[in-house]
Amino acid sequence: QVQLKESGPGLVQPSQTLSLTCTVSGFSLTSNSVHWVRQPPGKGLEWVGAIWSGGSTDYNSALKSRLSISRDTSKSQVFLKMNSLQTEDTAIYFCTRFNWYYFDYWGQGVMVTVSS
Amino acid sequence: EIVLTQSPTTMAASPGEKVTITCRASSSVSYMYWYQQKSGASPKPWIYETSKLASGVPDRFSGSGSGTSYSFTISSMETEDAATYYCHQWSSTLTFGSGTKLEIK
Numbered sequence: 758q759v760q761l762k763e764s765g766p767g768l769v770q771p772s773q774t775l776s777l778t779c780t781v782s783g784f785s786l787t788s789n790s791v792h793w794v795r796q797p798p799g800k801g802l803e804w805v806g807a808i809w810s811g812g813s814t815d816y817n818s819a820l821k822s823r824l825s826i827s828r829d830t831s832k833s834q835v836f837l838k839m840n841s842l843q844t845e846d847t848a849i850y851f852c853t854r855f856n857w858y859y860f861d862y863w864g865q866g867v868m869v870t871v872s873s
Numbered sequence: 874e875i876v877l878t879q880s881p882t883t884m885a886a887s888p889g890e891k892v893t894i895t896c897r898a899s900s901s902v903s904y905m906y907w908y909q910q911k912s913g914a915s916p917k918p919w920i921y922e923t924s925k926l927a928s929g930v931p932d933r934f935s936g937s938g939s940g941t942s943y944s945f946t947i948s949s950m951e952t953e954d955a956a957t958y959y960c961h962q963w964s965s966t967l968t969f970g971s972g973t974k975l976e977i978k
Contacts, residue, residue, distance in 0.1 A: 794916075794969075801970070802908075802959055802961075802969040802972070803969065804967040804968060804969060817966070818874065818966065853915075858922065859906050859921040859927070859961075860908070860918060861918055863915035863916060863917075865915060866915055
């Protein structure tokens with residue numbers, strides 16, 4: 758069955774780089790896009806960015822200068838890298854599959870805290 | 874960027890009561906999408922392409938609207954419907970509404 762699982766450090770120091778991995782199973786990254794969505798504690802959802810099935814990427818314009826999303830199709834993994842982290846980047850980071858209509862499967866999320 | 878404004882921000886409904894949530898877009902969108910999120914859980918798809926129910930969603934839920942004005946309705950509130958609901962569009966750069974927290978009275 759379709760599954761997505763986020764992994765990465767729970768704590769990142771301010772100004773450092775965040776690296777997250779989304780490992781998927783049950784589908785191919787060349788068939789569906791994978792998106793990142795984040796949620797600050799107690800707040801709403803914010804779309805972060807995406808890597809489409811063809812390999813192209815789209816980013817939230819507010820984060821674009823700090824963000825990079827890539828993938829390794831052979832390992833069924835999607836990577837998020839965000840630099841110059843600030844406390845405002847503290848959030849749960851979800852990866853989710855887009856089925857061309859909506860986000861149908863979501864990972865459990867990984868909590869990232871930016872703090873010294 | 875299209876801004877989605879949901880109202881109300883929070884509300885409480887009694888079992889059996891009709892519930893309506895609105896989502897207004899700052900520019901016209903082709904469709905609206907809705908997600909349900911319960912505390913500590915990942916969001917779940919709930920309504921797609923404005924009015925279609927995602928798999929497993931009870932038919933007491935419905936969606937409607939067009940252009941810049943959309944709504945989400947529960948015909949008869951049940952305890953299990955208590956959650957936060959987010960509207961979402963991808964006609965332009967993807968954005969989410971700020972959410973409506975629905976509680977049971």
